[in-house]
Amino acid sequence: MLETFRLAWKVVEHHWMVYRKNLFSNSSITISDPIFFTLAFGFGLGAYVQDIDGRSYLIFMAPGLAAGAALLTSFFECSYGTYFRLNFDGTFKAMLTSPVGVSEIIFGELLWVAIKGAFMTFVISFVLGVFGLIQWPFIWLVPIAGALVGVACGSIGLLATTLVKNIDQFQVVYSFLIAPIYFLSGMFFPIHPDQGWIYWLVQISPLYHGTRLVQSFLWQDGIAENSLIHFPALILLTGILGVFAYRRFKRKLQLI
């Protein structure tokens, strides 16, 4: 088990070595999106929107942007990134000639997106904090939610990688799965039971639970009760998606 973790960590080290070569371009989309969402929706649209639960629209939206960054970074990493490593770069083929096995590759992929999810969520929260849009005391809890959202949405990326016939089909997954998850996660408007099917649908969205957690940490509001509801839900969804992705991606790796 220790050796499996050591090798999974080496897979993470590999991804970091490659990622840091183009650090700016690799991280630009994850960082620029929240900035422009803040400008367009927060400062722009927000001026025309009334306060939500006593918060300005900008402050309402800010924590969700941080959580949403974990979704985007992990999905793109485990879809396009993994697809390239699987089919074009020969990364996994090479790894499999070393003591690294299929399990270590999958754990490494998920560990990598957990770290990226945690880091991105934290960095964006920090930047929003600099602009006075969050409460600081519980920012240290944010990476935990970011990591879980990262693993859950990275698992969706891995599942997509096992299903697509070519790289262009990821666009379909993005348009009809990832974008709806992103926009219906409680980031842009609050989710209430009286919204009917939307309310029930978002319960199976890992980002919804992640957003609710990050909101409670960064608004410093209802941390205990939200953690009791949304941490177990997020852990359960992450576990289910993780196991499903592990099984399917393992079969895929055994055929390269």
Place this chain on the structure above:
Amino acid sequence: MPKLLPPLIGESLRRSQGLEIASNLLPIRSGFGFDHRVMEQVVLAEALSLRYGTYTAVNKVTLAISRGDCFGLLGPNGAGKSTFIRLLYGARLRDEGELLVLGMDPQISPRQLKKRIGVVPQENCLDDHLSVEENLRIFGAYHGLYGTAFRIRVEELLKFMSLDAKRDAGVKQLSGGMQRRLAFVRALLHRLDFLILDEPTTGLDPAVRQLLWEKVHELNREGVTILLTTHYMEEAQKLCRNVAIMNEGSLATEGRPGDLIQKHVPGFVAIFDRKSLEARVSEAALKTRFDISFSLEPIQILIRAPNLETLLNLAKEWQTEPLMIRPSNLEDVFLKISGKDLDRYA
């Protein structure tokens, strides 16, 4: 040229590690069907099969590769060579049969096994984003290799493969031959007993090919058992003590190159210009000759006969000078086994 460090490769290091030797001496578990001791055989495959749906990629292959051997696995494209190789290091899971590599079942102990084998895959699978040194550093990390000893090892191997001047170059800056040599270095970073080379010199120029043959030969002399797949019969004949020919997933024949030539294609081959020969003798007429076999190639016709005299008499009879007469070789065996030779007398 520095001598490749024996302490890191092959027997000598393992001799200093009594446990490994002791485990190698253990007989294969009962019920396997082999009498050999693992110590003597690096690969033991019995009725090994792998299917993709209804397509059988590897079909009941039984094969043994002895310690210290340089074994060539030959066969046309799609014969199942690469799939067989992947079975050996656990990258594919067999459907049927038994397999032991260095005394271990690749499906049960892939990690332990891969610590003792090196693989140069058909595509180099180098990381284009990283430099030569970074490619080796991360691969060394997979093997748990760090520190000064590892850095010295990398330097030696880069020198061994004449890549030391390219240590900091990006992979994309390397020529095809250099990339192949780097893939070799990557496979040799750890101490290994068994080196698997999947078409090691395909697409390389003759000079690089010669260099790699030399290195393979040197490694084999150091005690590393080698399995290589190749399309180049010259490569197999030069390097391999034993060869096997695969066709459509099955093992068609195996043995020493010389023995296979004697068994399947004894004698000599005359190569004629196709146009010139067809002007003098028809294919139908060739088919009536039971003392020869022939193979039609786009611009040549190969005529094989058990002795030189027959070929010389034919050339006289057809009043056509052959382009060349040579002893039959492994290529003729390959053509015959893969069904591309229209054999008449065998």
